[in-house]
Amino acid sequence: MNLRIGFSPCPNDTFIFHAMIHGLVHGPKVHWEPHLEDVEQLNQRALRGEYDVTKLSFHAYARCHQHYQLLTSGAALGFGCGPLLISREPMTLEEINRARIAIPGELTTAHFLFRLAYPQATNRTTMIFSEIENAVLRGEADAGVIIHENRFTYQEKGLALIQDLGQYWETRTGSPIPLGGIAIRRGLDEHLKVMIQEQIANSVRYAWAHPQASADYIQCHAQEMDPRVTRQHIELYVNDYSADLGTLGRQAITKLYAEAVQSGILEEMPVDLFL
Template sequence: MKKLSLGFSPCPNDTFIFDAMLHGRIDTEGLEFEVFMEDVEALNRRAFAGDIAVTKLSYHAFAYLNDRYALLDAGSALGNRCGPLLIARAPMDDDAVNAARIAIPGKMTTANFLLSLAYPDARNKQECLFSEIEGAVLAGEADAGLIIHENRFTYQQKGLLKLMDLGDYWETGTGLPIPLGGIVVRRDLNTEVQQKVNRVLRRSVEYAFAHPDEVMSFVRRHAQAMEDAVMQAHIDLYVTDFTVDLGEKGRRAVQEMFRIAREKHIIPLNNDKIFIN
């Protein structure tokens, strides 16, 4: 079988879970992978073009692609108290947020989906690389910013303040963990291959949990000079039991996100297919 194209981001939570399956630490059941390491918005674009077999995908983007891709039970970033944050230089009330220029990490990110739920009238959004959002707010190029990933741990050091934790907003309203991103596989691959990818990824996540010291060199190599403490906090926040397997509660969280988004006309009424067979 030819190599499967595999897309994921250089963020610590992704490199942590994929290291073992890419570096011969586990049984990959004969699967080999051609890696594309890019930010999530770039991976979203690849998936919309349909030119990648297995990829990290924001749940927002997946809602537009679930006719072509199926969600694996392994590999998801779901969690508590780890959602995107809306930040600014000074306090803002709801009217000010609705009128603000808001820097977002991409239209198809789950962060923007949650922002649309919390502030449906906030429409003056400008897309930025996630790593440039704090700078845009500090420079006055944006009035507020929607931050994700490691920026959750650095914005206060730069003198910025939190307007809303959108993860808390979701969890308070639903009582469920927040679905941020998942790993999907193309539906045109046969069921046996889809299941094999899921088993291999689960094995890779379990190996990383059991042998964290072995996988950290790969994580550090791609962590953009991040301090070890920040890197570890990132992993602890986003790699959880749900990453090993969604389970019933994780699946329910994903289904609820799709239900609410359809109800509020944030995503198309595609179909009800979500998971691998």
């Protein structure tokens, strides 16, 4: 059986999926066809139901939950790993509300968190996440919401932190911040879905046990990223929740949707979320 799987070229995803797509861990008799794309591209493809298994933002999942279920493995979720609002210099709340804000995708959890924290800041423009720092530096945006490895580089470029949106979420809810997860097509065989969920969890564990096995694969997709930043990226975004969401992880995701409905960002709660 051939299945299409989408995930990002970011180090946390290539670290997680390397063993699985290279046949290094036991799993169902599936030939994986991997597609590596920016998270917002994955979000948009998920809305169209293009991949059988896909990484996507938890914000995006709320808009395609009729077609997909969330797996309990492969997720990016935790404390101290949220998006950051940055600018060239400190800004007041009034200035933020008037500012041109660059966001890394309409359907990203980063965008959701920004809307939750700054509901009156409506002048938002979408950019590829890797372009936001330079757009702010060039004055094409007054501030930007950065994700992924950019949280390790913005200070070196002379940019200032305005708000840690992950910390904002943690203070508001006491929960880890759910960034992105793995969704699987609802119409697939139930036993197959469970086997894939277990295979992804085993792929995470293999990566932890054999970190050098995936090193070349990670670096070739890391867009010339400094190896030090690559390591920091993996250490921050791959954790126990990546192997298994557990009760706390599930509760955090459900809390995200409850907050979205309460704030008017979503019209209704997604149902039957998890496999």
